[in-house]
Amino acid sequence: MSAPVLVRNLAKAFYDEGRGEIKAVDSISFECHEGEIFGLLGANGAGKTTTLRMLSTILAPTSGTATIMGHDVVHDPEGVRKNLGFYSATTALYPRLTTRETIEFFARINQYPSKRVPERVEYLIHRFGLEKYADARIEKLSSGMKQKVSVARTVAHDPAILIFDEPTVGLDVLNALDVQETIGELRAEGKTIIFSTHIMSEAERLCDRIAIIHGGQILATDTLAGLREITGQHYLEDIFVLFVKAGQETV
Ligand SMILES: Nc1ncnc2c1ncn2[C@@H]1O[C@H](COP(=O)(O)OP(=O)(O)OP(=O)(O)O)[C@@H](O)[C@H]1O
Ligand SMILES: [Mg+2]
Structure with a gap:
């Protein structure tokens, strides 16, 4: 069986009157292994959200392909959504x-199989x-509690x-640790996870790759x-800066 997440030459361009063509995602390829936490580490505007939106079928790619558990994001979006949970700090919950x-x-x-929904919800x-x-x-819950409901909703x-x-993003240190811990537990339960961040310590602590x-x-x-x-550097921050600077020199 192929990798649970397979991304090949995926690209997304936006057109903006002021900025012209923006290559938000410029031909990226990667795959995730079963049961790993795969980190996308990048600064603001790097293309993380655009990539993840394409994987979750919210945005159509300009070119390239991606499959989730063998389902193509363009040709089989329903198959993708059945096999994927998408969480972001800005994902809205219905207040009422x-x-x-x-x-x-x-x-x-x-x-989710209809008969088993009540049992799943209680679980x-x-x-x-x-x-x-x-x-x-x-609408009556604290942000920490909403966070938990959002994760429950995702899975x-x-x-x-x-x-x-x-x-x-936007969580206090305890809630942030709580979310990280939950993500670690979900991996232990066998999930394959893609995790994006611009925070070096989070990537160091959580990600397998x-x-x-x-x-x-x-x-x-x-x-x-x-x-x-590869870099001879110890800290992820130094490694990150080294790659970004080298990338800029070759542009
Ligand atoms: N709908 C859009 N229209 C035009 N440009 C866009 C659109 N969405 C994203 N972009 C641009 O694409 C680039 C990548 O944005 P993206 O949101 O994917 O980055 P990001 O890595 O998630 O950043 P952040 O850490 O700030 O969330 C940025 O230059 C952004 O301005
Ligand atoms: Mg983003």
Whole structure:
């Protein structure tokens, strides 16, 4: 079987009146191995969100291909969505639904087997410690609790692949650690995870392999140990800067 996530020469260009053509993602290729956390590490505007939106079928690629569990993002978007959970700090929840209704809604629209939905919902309420808030409307929850509901909503249909686009942006240190811990647990449960961040320590702590993305291009993909070996640098921050500077020199 091929890799759970396979990306080949994926590109997205935008046209902006002021800026002209923007190559937000400029022919990137990578694959994720089963059960790993694959990090996309890049600064603001590097192309992380655009890449992840293409993988989750929100945005159509300009060129190139990507498959999620063998389903092509262009030709089989339903197959992709069934196998994928997408989380970002800006993903909205419906304020008037309760926690329970939210999880149930997302399990159903992403085609979790209908008969097993109630059991799945109760499992997730318990799994994320949401018992006390199960029947509260989302608008009444604290941001930390909303965070947990958002993660529960992302995994509601039990997809094999999970994408987290800068999930800790705007969180305090405890909530950020909590999210990181949850992502680690999801890997232990066998999920394949793509995680984007601009925070070096997060990438160091969580990722099995790291792709450094800059100007819409992937400059390097390796384990932290591998990146250290190639560059002779120890700290990911120094490794990152080295690649970005080398990338700029070749432009
Ligand atoms: N809808 C759009 N129209 C025009 N340009 C866009 C659009 N979406 C993204 N871009 C541009 O594409 C580039 C990549 O943006 P993207 O949001 O993918 O980066 P990012 O790595 O997620 O950055 P950040 O860390 O700030 O979230 C940027 O130059 C951005 O301005
Ligand atoms: Mg982004």
